[in-house]
Amino acid sequence: MAGLLAARILLNHFERVTLVERDHFPSQPQQRHGVPQGSHVHVLLIQGQQILNDLFPCLEQELIAAEVPQINWTAEWLTYSIRGWHPRFPSDLKVYACSRNFLEWKIRHLLTANQKLEILEDCQVQNLIANSDQSQIIGVELHNRNTNKTQHIQTDFIVDAGGRNSKTPQWLTTLGYQPPQETIINSFLGYASCWYQKPDGFEADWKGLLIEAEPPNKTRGGVLYPVEGNRWIVTLMGSGKDYPPTDEQEFLDFARSLRHPILSEVIAKTQPISPIYSYRRTENRLLHYEKLPQLPEGLIAIGDAVCAFNPIYGQGMTTAALEALMLDKCLQKRENLAQFTPYFYQQLYQVIQNPWMLATGEDFRWKTTVGGKANLSTLILQKYTDQLMTMTNKNHNIYYIWLKVLHMLEQPTALFHPQFILQVLQQMAREPFSTVEDNLSKIPTIFYE
Ligand SMILES: Cc1cc2nc3c(=O)[nH]c(=O)nc-3n(C[C@H](O)[C@H](O)[C@H](O)COP(=O)(O)OP(=O)(O)OC[C@H]3O[C@@H](n4cnc5c(N)ncnc54)[C@H](O)[C@@H]3O)c2cc1C
Structure with missing residues (x-):
């Protein structure tokens, strides 16, 4: 997602933009290998939606045309927190609820309408190419999975949006630079998600719901999220390694053990339409590029490649959108790209700080969280x-x-x-x-x- 949004911004500033992806892009919205989190609930926060609407003016219209559910977040979304049920009243806080796979597919299609964009699918970036004194990155080496051949492309500017698997730290080390320090705060949260067809005639005055865990002892939570195609994604979560199971009966039992029975009561009567997907790589991880004394020019990293959050707070895509806007501003300010990299990482750090503080601050409520303590x-x-x-x-x-x-x-x-x-x-x-x-x-x- 961060790569698509960065590409959208680069199109404002460069004559040609090449999007390199190691996967083959599916023709329909569906799960792909490089984004295993795509089967799990992805809430696009309202700030993120607004930025995407600005970057892709047709997006909202297309979401409506695809009958993506719209949720009035204060009236139609139920939250059961440690305080009990949150109040309900109508407001202007509205969320378009779709799957991550659908959103990414839609944005990719809107992006590819731009003739200046070239997409290289099935191509894995496997190395950087630097100039003779290693001060400037001038290209990348790709492995084309279709031809099984290596190819080089020359570039003026590279954005690594490879997510949690970004190899930039290793590539920098190979070029003789220090890799960034890492801060990892891990509450050992696990997700298990199953998709359901919303039953015909299902009637409720809500569209989705969240049953929160209750730190420090009640580790389990769950969410029922409506998505395109009249479906629900149900994600169960457990902190402190209380990982939710992937067996159908055990999944239901886990749902029954949540702090409120409503979610299990609904899904007990509903047919699953997917296997149960599991995901456990949820630690908050920040790579401190902003602290590095020296970096080559011509390469930046963005999105989860720099800072990934515990996904329970739903901040990843919106932060990627804010980072894309920030990249736009940086490119406007430093058109000639002189001393761009350190400047960019200083600005990026400003964007990351608040979501990082929120995610780690909440994770510190668990006694089992490792990597730091609440100050x-x-x-x-x-x-x-x-x-x-x-x-x-x-x-x-x-x-x-x-x-x-x-x-x-x-x-x-x-x-x-x-x-x-x-x-x-x-x-x-x-x-x-x-x-x-x-x-x-x-x-x-x-x-x-
Ligand atoms: C379980 C889970 C639930 C989440 N829920 C939410 C949510 O509710 N709301 C929210 O906003 N965010 C959520 N997130 C976070 C969100 O998925 C990411 O923060 C967001 O997608 C930005 O990630 P990214 O684009 O940087 O990386 P990714 O989405 O991981 O994309 C990286 C891309 O780079 C490609 N790639 C990697 N290496 C290479 C290479 N060497 N060569 C070529 N291509 C490569 C991959 O194939 C992939 O397409 C969740 C994350 C997880 C794990």
Whole structure:
């Protein structure tokens, strides 16, 4: 995804753009080897959707034409958190819910309409080509899987969007550069996902739902996400190596063990239409390119190749979209590409910081998380947001702003509006140990103001 979005931006700045992909692109939206996460729920946050709509002006129209479900996130999406059910009310927070495979396929088609783009499928980048003093990357070496031949292409500028499997650190080492340091924060979350056909005549006043885990002890959560073709993707999740199973009966048993029965009750009556897919490579991983004293020019990395998040917070594609916008700005500012690489990584780090803080801060709630510990500011932030969340049923505006932060439409600082701080302090003075509200089991109706 980061590669498609970067290619879209490069088309603004270069005469010719070549997209190199080791897989063969399927003609229909379907799972492919290089993106194993494609079978699992992928929520495109509202910020991400807005950026994609700007980059691909036809996209929204095409999603509507394909009957991709639209979810009013405050009214039609159910969330059962540690606080019980979140309030429901209509708002302008709307999400197009489709599968990752569909979204990627659609964007690729919109992108290929541009004559300046060339696609090299079935081609694996296996090395970089540098100039004589290794200060500039001038091309890549590819292995063409169809012909089984090696070929070289010359370039002015390369973007590595190879995801978690990016080889840039190794390639830099081979050229005599230091590889970036890695920070890994791992809560050992596992996913198992199964697809279902939504039953004919299924009636509910909600379109999807999330049952959250409850750190530090209740490790299990689950999500039912509607996607194109009248289907649901159901993803079960377990933190701290409480991995959900891939056997059908055990999958159902795991669903029954969630903190609320609604998800298991729905899927128990529904026929699965896929095998159960498993995924466990979910650690937060940040490669600190911004700290490297020396880098060759002509090569940058982007997307999961630099920073991958625990996927439970749904930030990866939206962060990739924000990074693409940032790449655009950098290319506008440094048209001649002089000293581009260190400048780019400094800017990239700014984009990554908030989603990184959110994902790792939440993962630190699990005692089993490795790679670091919550510092004082994280602990204060956790306590503060916990208090804030206890007030959402009475104050829908707090919940609305909270969701805007989660959907990356607002900075986390929006939660520290003086009015909110005051309310939190008043609440803490009144009920210092307030935890759970009285809305634990009854699904709320939609509240119209
Ligand atoms: C289980 C799971 C669930 C997720 N859920 C969400 C979600 O709800 N919302 C969200 O926004 N994000 C989610 N993400 C994250 C999201 O998938 C990624 O952050 C996002 O796709 C950006 O990744 P990327 O494009 O950098 O890498 P990828 O999507 O992994 O793509 C990398 C591409 O590079 C190709 N490639 C790799 N190496 C080479 C090579 N040497 N030569 C040629 N091609 C190569 C691969 O074949 C692939 O096509 C989830 C991730 C996982 C694992």
